[in-house]
Amino acid sequence: MPTYEYICLDCQNKFDVRATFEEKEKGLKPECPNCHSKKTAQVFGGFMVMGGSKSGGFSPRSGFMPGCGPTAGPGCC
């Protein structure tokens, strides 16, 4: 089972989440184990990608994310 690294946007706590690919595809919304916030984002080797919500906060014009196509939207990966 792959492990995904997430960061809490409330307390900046980083934590690992284990989920099957299927669970990930459906949209994983892990809860911060530190403050139980649901405002979490996946970390990709230093880049943060919003986990499927449109709450924003990161540049929508960065255009290219590792592992995603240039037109990839939220939740693509």
Ligand SMILES: [Zn+2]
């Ligand atoms: Zn937290």
